[in-house]
Amino acid sequence: MGAGSVVGFDLTSCNIALDLIPVVEGLISKRKRNPFWYVWDDKGSEIFEKIATTSATYTLWKREFTLLQRKCNEIASKTTSPTILVELGSGASSKTRLIIEAMLKQHGSLTFVPVDIAKDTITKVGKELEQNNPGLTVEPFGGLFMDGIRHLSSREENKMLLFLGSSFSNVCMYEQVDMMKEIRAQLTTKDFFLMGLDMDKNPTSLSEAYNNQWVPLHRDNRIYRLNKDFDGNMDKTKFEYVYDFVEKPADGDVPSYVVGYLQSSVTQSVNFRKLGITVDFESGEKIYFSDGPNHSSKWNMYQIHRLAERSGFAVNDYWTNEASDYCLVCFVPV
Numbered sequence: 023m024g025a026g027s028v029v030g031f032d033l034t035s036c037n038i039a040l041d042l043i044p045v046v047e048g049l050i051s052k053r054k055r056n057p058f059w060y061v062w063d064d065k066g067s068e069i070f071e072k073i074a075t076t077s078a079t080y081t082l083w084k085r086e087f088t089l090l091q092r093k094c095n096e097i098a099s100k101t102t103s104p105t106i107l108v109e110l111g112s113g114a115s116s117k118t119r120l121i122i123e124a125m126l127k128q129h130g131s132l133t134f135v136p137v138d139i140a141k142d143t144i145t146k147v148g149k150e151l152e153q154n155n156p157g158l159t160v161e162p163f164g165g166l167f168m169d170g171i172r173h174l175s176s177r178e179e180n181k182m183l184l185f186l187g188s189s190f191s192n193v194c195m196y197e198q199v200d201m202m203k204e205i206r207a208q209l210t211t212k213d214f215f216l217m218g219l220d221m222d223k224n225p226t227s228l229s230e231a232y233n234n235q236w237v238p239l240h241r242d243n244r245i246y247r248l249n250k251d252f253d254g255n256m257d258k259t260k261f262e263y264v265y266d267f268v269e270k271p272a273d274g275d276v277p278s279y280v281v282g283y284l285q286s287s288v289t290q291s292v293n294f295r296k297l298g299i300t301v302d303f304e305s306g307e308k309i310y311f312s313d314g315p316n317h318s319s320k321w322n323m324y325q326i327h328r329l330a331e332r333s334g335f336a337v338n339d340y341w342t343n344e345a346s347d348y349c350l351v352c353f354v355p356v
C-alpha cells in the first residue's frame with residue numbers, strides 16, 4: 023500500500039495531509055479507532071493542562087510534580103555540561119521547569135529541546151522559559167516523538183531525555199518495547215532517560231481519575247478535530263465518553279491498563295465530506311482512543327524492569343512517592 027491510500031479507499035483526490043492517513047484508516051476499520059496522538063493539538067494540550075493541574079481526582083500531575091520537587095537536584099547532578107535536555111510530549115512543561123532550574127543551577131547554561139505535536143504551544147512556552155531563565159536556550163521541535171528524537175541524532179552533546187506525565191503509557195502497548203528500542207538506538211551510554219510512570223492502583227481511584235472531567239478533551243476536542251480535518255458532521259451529543267479498566271493481563275510483563283473510547287448512543291451515519299465517505303455507527307458501537315487496547319498503562323516495578331531489559335536499557339535509579347503509586351525511573355542505555 024503506497025502513501026496516500028488506505029485499503030479499499032483512495033485518498034489521492036481528497037487532499038489529506040499524509041499524517042492524517044492513520045486517522046482515516048482508523049475511521050473506516052472494523053474496530054473504529056483514532057491513533058493515540060490524534061486528540062493532542064494546541065487546544066488539546068491547553069485543555070489537558072487545565073484539568074491535570076486543578077483536578078481533585080486526577081492527581082498524576084501533582085504526584086509527579088511533588089516527586090520532581092524532591093528529586094530534581096539529584097536528577098540534575100547525574101548530568102555533565104554540556105547536556106541537552108530533551109522532553110517528549112512536553113506540552114506546557116509545567117513540571118519540567120523544576121529540572122531546567124536545577125540543571126541551570128548546576129551548569130550555568132542549558133539547551134532545552136521540547137518535542138510535541140502541539141507546536142504553537144511549545145513555541146510560546148519556550149519563549150516564556152527563556153525569558154524566565156537566563157542561560158537557557160530553547161529549540162522547540164513541533165512533531166511526533168520519534169521524529170523529534172531522530173532530529174537530534176546528529177547532536178554530539180550528551181542528552182537527558184524526559185518523558186513525563188506517564189505519556190509513554192499512552193503508546194499502544196504492542197509498540198512500547200519497539201519504541202524504547204528505537205529510542206535506545208538514538209542514545210549513547212553517556213545519556214540518561216527519565217520517565218514518569220503511573221503505577222497500578224485500585225479501580226476506584228482510577229474511576230475517579232478518568233471520570234467525565236475528561237469529556238472536553240477526549241470527546242469534544244476529538245470530535246471537533248475530526249469534523250475540522252474531514253469536514254464532518256459528527257454530533258458530540260450522540261457520543262458518550264467511556265473508560266474501562268483491565269487489571270493484571272495474563273502476560274506478567276504487560277501492565278494493567280485503562281481502555282478509553284467514545285460510544286455511539288444511537289444508530290447513526292456520519293458524513294465526512296472531505297473524504298467523500300459516510301461512516302455508519304450502530305447504537306453502542308465504539309471508537310477507541312488508541313490503535314491498541316490501552317489508553318493508559320498502569321505499571322509495577324517488575325514490569326518497569328522488564329521494559330528496560332527487553333529494550334536495551336538498565337534501571338539506573340528510581341524514586342516513588344510515599345503512596346508508591348507514581349514512579350520516576352532513570353533508564354541508562356546498556
Ligand SMILES: C[S@@+](CC[C@H](N)C(=O)[O-])C[C@H]1O[C@@H](n2cnc3c(N)ncnc32)[C@H](O)[C@@H]1O
Nearest residue numbers: 059062111112113138139140165166167186187
Ligand atoms: C498527557 S500530555 C503530558 C504533558 C506534559 N508532559 C505533562 O507531563 O504534564 C501529553 C503531551 O504529549 C503530546 N503528544 C501526544 N502524543 C504525541 C506524539 N505522538 N508525538 C508528539 N507529541 C505528542 C501532547 O500534545 C501533549 O502535550
